[in-house]
Amino acid sequence: MQGDIADQYKEHTGRKATYITAGLALVIGIAVIAIGIGTVPIPVTDVVSTLAGHSVSTTFDSIVWNIRLPQILTAIVAGAGLAITGVVMQSILRNPLGSPFTLGISNAAAFGAAVAIILLSTGNTTKTGININNPYITTIAAFLSAMLVTFVILMFARIRGNTSETMILVGVALGSLFSAGTMFLQYFADETQLAGIVFWTFGDTARASWSELGLVTAVVIVASIYFTLNRWKYNAIDAGDDTAKGLGVDVDKVRLRGMMCASLVTATTVAFLGIIGFVGLICPHMARRLIGDDHRFLLIGSIVAGSLLLLTADTVARVIIQPYQLPVAVLTSFLGAPAFIYLILNGRRMR
Secondary structure: OHHHHHHHHHHHHHHHHHHHHHHHHHHHHHHHHHHHOOOOOOOHHHHHHHHOOOOOOHHHHHHHHHHHHHHHHHHHHHHHHHHHHHHHHHHHOOOOOOOOOOOOHHHHHHHHHHHHHHOOOOEEEEOOEEEEOOHHHHHHHHHHHHHHHHHHHHHHHHHHOOOHHHHHHHHHHHHHHHHHHHHHHHHHOOHHHHHHHHHHHEOOHHHOOHHHHHHHHHHHHHHHHHHHHOHHHHHHHHOOHHHHHHOOOOHHHHHHHHHHHHHHHHHHHHHHHOEOOOHHHHHHHHHHHHHOOOHHHHHHHHHHHHHHHHHHHHHHHHHOOOOOOOOHHHHHHHHHHHHHHHHHHHOOOOO
C-alpha cells in the first residue's frame, strides 16, 4: 500500500517536472529562432555558430551580440520576474487577481521613475527615447513609489479584511491616482521631455543594454531565491492565515517582506523597460492549470511561463509590422485584457 502511494507521488511530481522541462526547452528553442528573425534574417545554423563563438560574419556578430541577444534575454528575465511576483502576490494576499499591474504597483513605479527622469534629470533624450544615465536613483524612486502603494494596500487589507474586492478596488484607485500624477508631470515638461517620457512609458524590451540586463537579472535572481526559500510558508498561507499561524508562520512578516521583494522586482523592471501589463496576472494561472498550487513547483513553473509568454510576445511584436517594431506591452495588453475579463467573469478563486 505504501509502495503504491510512493509510486503515485513520484508519478505526480514527475509529471510536473516534465511540464517544467518542456517549457524550458520551448524557451530555449524560441530564443534561438527569435535571434534569427528580423529585418536581417539569420539562418538558425549561423545563429548557433555565432552563439558558440564561431564567427560567420561581422554583420551577424554585431546583430546577434549587440542587438537581438540582449533584447531576447531581457524578455526572458523580465517575463520571469513579473510572473514570479504575480504568483507571490496572489498567494500572500490570497487574491487570484493580484499582480503588479492590477494592484497599481506598476503605475506607481512608473510615476516614481518619471519623477526621477523629469525632475531629477536621471535620463537624457536620444533618438529612440529616454536613456537612463543614473539607473540607481531611478530605480530607488520607482521602488519608493511602489512600496507606498504596497503599504496602502496592506493597510486597507488589514482594516477592511483580506478580501479580493478591497485590494483590487484600492489597487485600481491608486493606479489611476499615480497615472494622473505622471500626466501632471508630463503637462509641465518641455516638448523633448514629454516625447521622451511618453515613449519610455511604453513597455519595450528593446531599450535594455547589457548593463541594464545585468542589473535586472541580479534583482530577479535574488528575489526568486528568496521566494523559493519561503515556498512552504506560501503553501501554508494558501490554507488561511489562521492555519499558517498555527503552523508557526509569521504571516504579517512574510506578507510584508514578500510584497517588498515583489515591489523591488517591479520597480526595477519598470524603471528600465516601462510598464508591461498582464504578464504577472496571467502566467501564474497558466502554470496552476498545468502543475497545481504547490509552490515548490508553481514558482518555477510561473517563471518558465512568464519567460515563454513575454519572449513569444516580444518576438511577434518585432515582426508583426516590419520594418517597424511594436512595443511588446501593446501586444501583452491585447492578449491580457480578454484573459483579465475572463478571470473577473469566472467568479471563483482560480487555485
